[in-house]
Amino acid sequence: MTVALLTVLKFGLLLLLYLFLARTLRAVVVDLYGPRRSPSPAARPNAPGPAPSSRKSRKVPREIVVLNAEGGTTTHGLGGHGLTLGRAAGVDVVVDDVYVSDEHAQIMPDDGGWSVRDLGSTNGTYLNGAKVTRPTPLAAGDQLRLGKTRIEVRR
Numbered sequence: 074m075t076v077a078l079l080t081v082l083k084f085g086l087l088l089l090l091y092l093f094l095a096r097t098l099r100a101v102v103v104d105l106y107g108p109r110r111s112p113s114p115a116a117r118p119n120a121p122g123p124a125p126s127s128r129k130s131r132k133v134p135r136e137i138v139v140l141n142a143e144g145g146t147t148t149h150g151l152g153g154h155g156l157t158l159g160r161a162a163g164v165d166v167v168v169d170d171v172y173v174s175d176e177h178a179q180i181m182p183d184d185g186g187w188s189v190r191d192l193g194s195t196n197g198t199y200l201n202g203a204k205v206t207r208p209t210p211l212a213a214g215d216q217l218r219l220g221k222t223r224i225e226v227r228r
Contacts, residue, residue, distance in 0.1 A: 132213040133186045134226040141169060142221045155181035157192075158219060172196050172220025180211065187211045187226075196220055 137156070139147045149156060149166050156165040161175035168177065174194040180187055190208040191198040198205040199218040213228035 132228050134211055134213045134215070134228055136227050137166070137180065137217075138225045138227060139166065139168060140223045140225065151180065151187055153182065155179060155187075158224075159192075159194075168219055168222050170220040170222045173222060177219050178205070178217070181208070183208065183210060189217060194219070 134151060136148055136150050139149070141147075147166075157176060157179050158164060158166045158168055158173075159175050159177040160168060160170070160173050164176060174192070174196070176192050177194040178189055178191050178198040180189050182188075188208040188210050189198065189200060189205055191205045196219075200209055200211070201216055202218075211226050213226060215226040217224040217226065
C-alpha cells in the first residue's frame with residue numbers, strides 16, 4: 074500500500090472514532106439530563122391531548138392503586154398535597170419499573186378534584202390510552218400508564 078492510502082485510512086479511522094465518541098457522549102448526556110424538551114403545550118395551541126373530563130358528571134377519586142408488572146399492588150390515598158410518581162427514592166409513590174423516569178408524573182389537586190401531569194418523562198404518561206401533554210383532570214375509573222406499570226384511579 075502506498076503512503077497516501079495509509080494516511081487516508083488512518084484519518085478515516087480517526088473520524089469514525091470521533092463519531093463514536095460523540096454519539097456515546099450524547100447518549101450519556103440524554104440519560105443523565107433527559108431529552109430536549111419540546112415547547113410547552115401553551116406555546117402549541119393545537120397540541121393533541123386527552124379530552125378533559127367533566128367534574129360534575131364524574132366521581133372525584135380518593136386513591137390510586139399501582140399494579141406493577143409482576144402482579145403486585147399497592148394503594149395510596151390522595152391527600153391534600155398531591156403525589157409525585159417515579160423511580161427516585163424521594164418521590165411520594167416509588168414505581169419499580171425501568172421504563173419510568175426518576176420523577177415521572179404528578180397527581181395534584183385541581184378545582185375540587187385531581188389532575189395528572191407528566192414531568193418531562195422519557196417514555197411519557199398515558200391516561201386511558203392517550204398521552205398526557207398538559208395537566209388533565211382525573212376521575213374514578215381512569216387508568217394511568219407509566220412505563221409498563223398501570224395505575225388505577227379509584228373512589
